[in-house]
Amino acid sequence: MKTIAELEARLGDLHVRTRETPLFNPVFQLSLDLSRALESGEISLDEVTGLVAALECEGLKARAGKLRRLLVPPADTPALADAEEDFETFCARWERPQLNAVFTAHPTFLLAPAQAAAVAEAASAADGIDESLCAAPTGRKPVTLAFEHGEAMAAMARAQDARDAIVVRLLDEARNRWPDSWQAFRPLPFRFASWVGYDMDGRTDIGWHTSIAFRLSEKAERLARYTASLEAIDAEHPLLGTLRPATIFAKERAEDFAGDLSSAEALATAANRLTAHSADNLLTLAPLIAALEEEAETAEAPRAARLLTLAAAMRADGLGMGWIHFRVNAKQLHNAIRRRLPEGEVIDLASKGALATLRRMVEEAAPLRTNFAALATESSTAIRQFIAMAQILKHIDADAPVRMLVAECEQPATVLAALYFAKLFGVEDKVDVSPLFETETALEHGGRFLDALLAEPAYRDYARLRGRVAVQTGFSDAGRFVGQIPASLAIERLQGRLAEAMAANGLTDVAALVFNTHGESMGRGAHPASFRDRLEWPLSPWARRRFARAGIRLEPEVSFQGGDGYLFFATPELALATLTRIAELRPAETDLAAPADPFYHRTDLSLDFYRAIKEHQSDHLASRTYARAVTAFGLGLLNPTGSRVSRRQSDINADREMSLRQIRAIPHNAILQQLGYPVNVIAGIGSAAEANREEIAALLTESPRGRQIMRLALASNALASIKTVAAFGELFNSAYWASRTYRGTEDHLADSCAALAEYLVGDDRTGVFRRLASRLRIDALKFHKLTDLLPGDAPDKNREHVRRRIGVLQALRLALLQHMFLKVVAVPAFSRANDISRRDVIEMVLTLRVEEALAQLRRAFPVRVPGPRDFPLEEPSDYPDGGEEGYGAIERDFINPIARAHELSLRISTAIANEFGAHG
Structure with missing residues (x-):
């Protein structure tokens, strides 16, 4: 078994055996086959490396193929202009963004830069996806904030170019159809934004000067791009x-x-150079935009179109690569507002009294002047962000508004606190305060939150000043804590409640800006089936119609997160395809004449279905079994994928007591991928339908939203394997290790296997994984009974091949983990140092804290020890006569194999994530 084909064939044969022995685990058996071959020398780590490389290649091709399929033009590609519409209607549609795209720096930089570039090139290539993308180097460097910012700016630059191409297309359409009016058209089909370098939620490593430096560098880059565009039109302009x-x-x-x-x-010195009056410090583009558009009125058509395209870019982006989003946590605002309360006054932010106090504070707030010294000396994170915004608006870009995202915002008083600071620092007319609804509490009580907030006169005045009500809905913690499907439906209901609250409070004259921060993978909010599904999943046609019927203009906004999201803009071809698909789908619009979706009328079925899935997901989250399984390896199955490092506790046994709330949403979902089953997507659907399966199946069949739900679940299920979940538990099965050499087949491993058996005799992980697998299997049986009642497309012939490939990846990793376990228990005893014992090192490896374990082993067994040659003495010595080589054999026989197996395990993690299409 030295080829992928042989391994896949062996796995297929092993699957057949489950018919006669239902508890038989093909994935673990294949891993045992591979482990025996590896430990006997029949196969080497070099050969395993070749197998992993081949599977990596398949994963990269799968990733490129998924990207291409999402962006390929549909057969019935719609035009950007409707045949019957007049010029005014055309302008109304395209002079406001169809979508705002936010380039965030979530930690999803999974691929090495060369691999990401190769995937993008392959997805962009006209002649298909071949083996060439597999030659990309896999070398990775630590992901820094500067790297993330550079990647975001590069993606935004390509997005700007793609938008220019769409603007040209729109101008051509207008010129052809309305030759006497087209020069009055002011297209603005997309806006772009970023929070890379401005997001302080959960971070302490971004200084205020970092944000200022980034904003200035973005200004310089954008001005250089405007300059190049104008030089291309007229070098003497x-x-x-x-x-x-x-x-x-x-x-x-x-x-x-x-x-x-x-x-x-x-x-x-730095501050004075920026703030000193200088004619070169451009603070607004308004005069330039006006000049370009005035010139276009009398220019020849080709030149006029290019001038108007440049003016459109300036209007969209301002003096930066796009707009910016600052983000703080509600707790940071709460701490800051308490410093500003009247002396001796204490408030409970959940009380009506708090609203009254803050309402008065907002009314009475008088703007304060600030400078960079005030910014540098401010200790409160929230206040510092507002001062930074004031300095940016005063000295860098006076036109582009700034978003203030407030994470974990569960009280209306929190928003009033933000309004107070916005007014205190004189930026309330340029800052959009946006509460984030993501936690279970926020989603459950979000309707009442919105009713109370929009009833506040101070907030209504502010919303009219800004021209919009801004909210953020997150699929991250929501999808983790209530499940992805219940989260999506809860967010949808909240969006509907926003439309109701705006109408009830007389705010139909302002826009609703709804920012959906979903990730790229199916476990984090991005629908994998099509680009239409991707856009409709976070902001459904039903929710859009609620705003349209209330006469409220909708401003949809989505995120493209980190390395995964930036792939959509990784080449000029991909960027143009992405924006073209969005433009054709027009997410800011809706069809009021569309037939009613029964999912929203048969609430006797759909609401119970939603609640039952949510309850099932909540049971998993509250279960010690689920938490222990997800945290069984800590974060050791995952590559580092961002600049925000996941800190581990120093206690050796910390992983045993790790809470799910210590793991962020992306690594949580990524661990589920690596364990083989996206629980937060699939689990609960089958059980929720059990009581009235036929009626639920009929509803899901008749309902567009229902079919969309099932497309997500089926896409996830197509990659899932409960047998794999169970296989991970067998690594910790004391009986397995005790029995492995029982028949004398692997006598050379007898001592190591016995040591593992004794070490693991009290370990709980085998039982944990078995119990979790049993729960998942019971629910999956019900899921399959439901899907059997749904009309399906022709079976995907490639599905089983993909599942088999993932199974081989998992078996290879399980074999590598066994190799690491066997090696670490065979390491010779060493004296306890720095309170770390040999047993501690074994525990580190068994919880995949491998780098820490290797560091301890290298400290205990140095390859070279100091000797006489290190001292410049004149007197000769014959001792020591054994050399100064230290513990080279330990390094060769134990440390290097463990390190190499761990590196291969992480490469397998990348390959599995590629099969899913994203990290976490």
Whole structure:
């Protein structure tokens, strides 16, 4: 079994045996076959590396194929202009964004940069996906904030170019159909934003000067791009005299703030250079936009179109690569507002008294001037963010508004606290405060939250000042704590409640900006079936119709998260395809004449279905079994994928007591992928339908939303394997290790297997995984009974091949983990040092804290020890006569194999994530 084909064939044969022995586990048996071959020398780690590389290649091709399938034009590609519409209707549609796209830095930079580039090129290529993308180097460097920011800016630059191409297409359409009016058209089909470098929720490693430096560098980059665009139109254009020095000024100021500002003198120098009045410090593009559009009125059509395209880009992006989103946590705002309360006053932010107090504070707030010294010396994170916004608006870009996202926002008073600070620092007319609804509590009580908030006169005045009500709905913690499908339906209901609350409080004259921060994978909110599903899943046609019927203009916004999301913009071809698909689907619009969806009328069925899935998911989350299984390896199955490092507790036994709330949503979902079953997507559907399966099946068949739900669940189930979940538990089965050499087949492993058997005799993980697998199997049987009643497309012939490939990946990893376990228990005893014993090192490896274990082993067994040659003495010595090589054999026989097996295990993690189409 030295080829992938042989391994897949063997796995297929093993699957047949489950007919006669239902508890037989083909995945674990294949891992045992591989483990025996590896430990006997029949197969080497070099050969395993070749197998992993081949499977990596298949994963990369699968990733590129999924990306291409999402973006390929449908057979009935719609036009950007309706045949019967007039010029006014056309302008109304395209002079406001169909979508705002936010480039976030969630930790999903799974692929090595060369691999990501290869996947993107393969997905973009006209001649199909071949083996060439597999030659990309797999080398990874630590993901830094600067790297994430650079990647975000590169993706946004390609998105800008793609938007320009769509603007040209729209201008051509307008010129052809309305030749006398088209120059009055002001297209703005998309806006872009980023929070990379501005998101302080859960981070302490981003200084205020980091955000200022990033904003200045973005200004310099965007001005350089505007300059290049105008030079391409006219190398002698008079506006270049404004753009060129402004670009240089912004670049120099960015360098100032990227330097060492630890001393008061350095800070003062950087700040004074920025704040001193300079004609080169361009703070608004309004005069340039007006000049370009005025020139276009009398220019020849080709030149006019290019001038209008540049003006459209300036109107969309302002003096940056896009708009920016700051983010803080509600607790940070609560701590900050308590500092501003009248002396001796204490408030409960959940009380009506708090609303009254904050309402008065907002009314009475008088703007305070600030400078960079105030920013540098402020200790409160929330206040510091507001001062940073004030400095950006005052000294970098006076036009582009700033979003203030408030995570874990569960009280209306929190929003009023944010409004108070916005007014206190003079930015209330430029800052959109946006509460995030993501936790179970926020979703459950979000309707009442919105009713109370929108009833506040201070908030209504603010919303009219800004022209919008902004909210954020997150699929991250929501999908983790209540399950992905219940989360999506709860978010949908909350969006409907927003439309109701705006109508009830007379706010139909402002827009509803709904920001959906979903990730790219099916476990985190992005629907994998099609781009239509991807756009409709977080903001459904039903929710859109609620706003349309209330006469409320909708501003939809979605995120493209980290390395996974940026792939949609990783080449010019992909960026254009992505924006073209979105433009054709028009997510800001809805069809009021569409037939009613029975999912929303048969609430006797759909509401019970939703509640039952949510309850099932909640049971998993509350279960010690589920928590222990998910945390059984800590985060050791995962590659580091972002600049926000997941810290582990120093206690050796910490993983045994790790809470699910210590693991963020992305690694939580990623662990489920690696264990083989996306519980937060699939679990509960079958059980929820059990009581009235035929009626639920009929509803899901008749309902567009119901079919969309099942497309998500079936896509996830097509990659899932409960046998794999159970197989991980067998690694910790003391009886397995005690019995492995029972017949004398592996005598050379007898001592190691006996040591593992004795070590694991009290370990709980085998039982945990078995119980979890049993629960999942019971629910899965009910799921399959439900899906049997649904009309299905022709079976996907490739499905079983993909499942088999993932099974081989899992078996290879299980064999590598066994190799690591066998090696670590065979390491010779060493003296306890730094309170770390040999037993501690074994526990580290068994919980996949491998880097820590290897560090301890290298400390205990140095390859070279100091010797006489290290001392410049004149007197000769014949001792020591055994050399100074230290513990080279330990390094060769134990440390290096463990390190290499761990590295291969992480490469397998990447390959499995590629089969799912994203990380977490």
